[in-house]
Amino acid sequence: MAVASDLSCHHLVRRFGDNIAVNDISLDVPAGTFFSILGPSGCGKTTLLRLLAGFDRPDQGDIVIRGQRMNDVPPNKRPVNMVFQHLALFPTMSVGDNIAYGLKRRKVPLAERQKKIERVLEQVGLPGLAHRNPQELSGGQRQRVALARCLVLEPTLLLLDEPLGALDLKLREQMKVELKHLQKQFGTTFVYITHDQSEAMVMSDQVAVMRQGRFDQVAPPETLYREPATPFVAGFVGDNNRLSGEVVSLRDNLAEVRLDHGALVAGQVAGSQLAVGGRADLYIRPESLVFTGDGLNERFSRLDATVRSTLFDGANSRIEADINGQPVYARLPQDGSAPGLAEGRGLQLAWDPQLARVFGAEAL
Numbered sequence: 001m002a003v004a005s006d007l008s009c010h011h012l013v014r015r016f017g018d019n020i021a022v023n024d025i026s027l028d029v030p031a032g033t034f035f036s037i038l039g040p041s042g043c044g045k046t047t048l049l050r051l052l053a054g055f056d057r058p059d060q061g062d063i064v065i066r067g068q069r070m071n072d073v074p075p076n077k078r079p080v081n082m083v084f085q086h087l088a089l090f091p092t093m094s095v096g097d098n099i100a101y102g103l104k105r106r107k108v109p110l111a112e113r114q115k116k117i118e119r120v121l122e123q124v125g126l127p128g129l130a131h132r133n134p135q136e137l138s139g140g141q142r143q144r145v146a147l148a149r150c151l152v153l154e155p156t157l158l159l160l161d162e163p164l165g166a167l168d169l170k171l172r173e174q175m176k177v178e179l180k181h182l183q184k185q186f187g188t189t190f191v192y193i194t195h196d197q198s199e200a201m202v203m204s205d206q207v208a209v210m211r212q213g214r215f216d217q218v219a220p221p222e223t224l225y226r227e228p229a230t231p232f233v234a235g236f237v238g239d240n241n242r243l244s245g246e247v248v249s250l251r252d253n254l255a256e257v258r259l260d261h262g263a264l265v266a267g268q269v270a271g272s273q274l275a276v277g278g279r280a281d282l283y284i285r286p287e288s289l290v291f292t293g294d295g296l297n298e299r300f301s302r303l304d305a306t307v308r309s310t311l312f313d314g315a316n317s318r319i320e321a322d323i324n325g326q327p328v329y330a331r332l333p334q335d336g337s338a339p340g341l342a343e344g345r346g347l348q349l350a351w352d353p354q355l356a357r358v359f360g361a362e363a364l
């Protein structure tokens with residue numbers, strides 16, 4: 001049986017003069033899932049979210065929420081709520097009154113209102129704080145009140161516009177995990193926009209990577225990471241090294257590439273635009289690079305490099321190596337097994353070609 005969709009868009013287009021901010025986007029978000037739209041500044045995320053919320057109208061295409069076409073439905077009549085980066089809590093109202101606001105407008109009776117407010121505050125981890133003023137809360141607590149204020153209205157869809165953007169790094173890390181748990185706990189469908197790939201990856205069931213008004217790829221986070229469909233996704237999602245060269249051979253789904261500085265390396269064919277003699281970019285992640293030692297499989301590709309510096313960052317520690325003037329990053333093994341990596345030392349970096357992806361070179 002097909003999974004019910006809470007939100008479907010069909011061929012949405014929104015133009016501003018010559019600029020096509022949303023360019024023929026179709027999407028489908030199953031009920032109760034966390035869907036993120038990830039992309040760089042200016043790619044059209046906010047425009048798309050505003051179309052979903054009803055603050056703006058598409059030039060073409062349809063928006064369907066739980067089977068109902070929404071194009072002509074005003075924002076306040078859509079089963080949708082929105083959480084903004086700069087949350088607009090009413091500063092002079094208590095937390096409880098802030099949450100009550102939408103319920104009052106819906107004429108929910110007082111006793112029921114109070115019950116709902118208590119319950120939702122418990123669910124977001126702020127039990128008993130209804131009487132507090134928003135100014136007496138931390139940034140993270142205020143963000144949770146903003147969520148509670150939306151979730152108490154039980155919308156079909158919750159739209160979130162970079163809600164963690166204004167929080168400091170540590171709090172953002174913590175709220176990422178909390179948001180994911182809250183979404184599961186409430187079962188509300190979340191559509192979340194962000195330019196922060198880590199936020200999208202940690203929280204989402206599905207991520208759409210957006211570029212210049214279009215989706216490059218829509219997939220679960222792990223698929224985006226392991227099998228990026230385009231060079232843009234390979235470069236935008238997670239850290240990646242890009243090595244450019246010319247395709248020498250194509251066979252068994254492997255591309256051999258002669259890098260510009262002469263080394264012959266290999267990776268999986270990952271695009272339809274590869275041809276022998278054509279330009280190509282090979283992407284290899286820092287954690288897929290190994291420091292060569294004995295017993296390395298002969299299939300592995302190898303590159304001679306020089307250590308530029310060691311970048312110590314706990315579990316994310318890396319070395320920056322130099323390959324003919326180009327920086328390449330490699331994850332340092334966690335078990336301390338890396339050789340002494342003094343600056344200027346020569347070393348060989350190697351990888352399993354199955355872990356590298358080769359795309360035909362294109363203008364990014």
Ligand SMILES: Nc1ncnc2c1ncn2[C@@H]1O[C@H](COP(=O)(O)OP(=O)(O)OP(=O)(O)O)[C@@H](O)[C@H]1O
Pocket residue numbers: 016019020021039040041042043044045046047048195
């Ligand atoms: N009201 C408008 N009038 C004209 N152009 C607009 C309007 N709103 C957005 N645009 C343009 O549409 C494109 C997409 O903008 P949008 O705000 O949707 O991007 P975004 O991905 O949300 O960026 P950011 O992450 O910086 O908020 C941009 O080129 C922007 O200049």
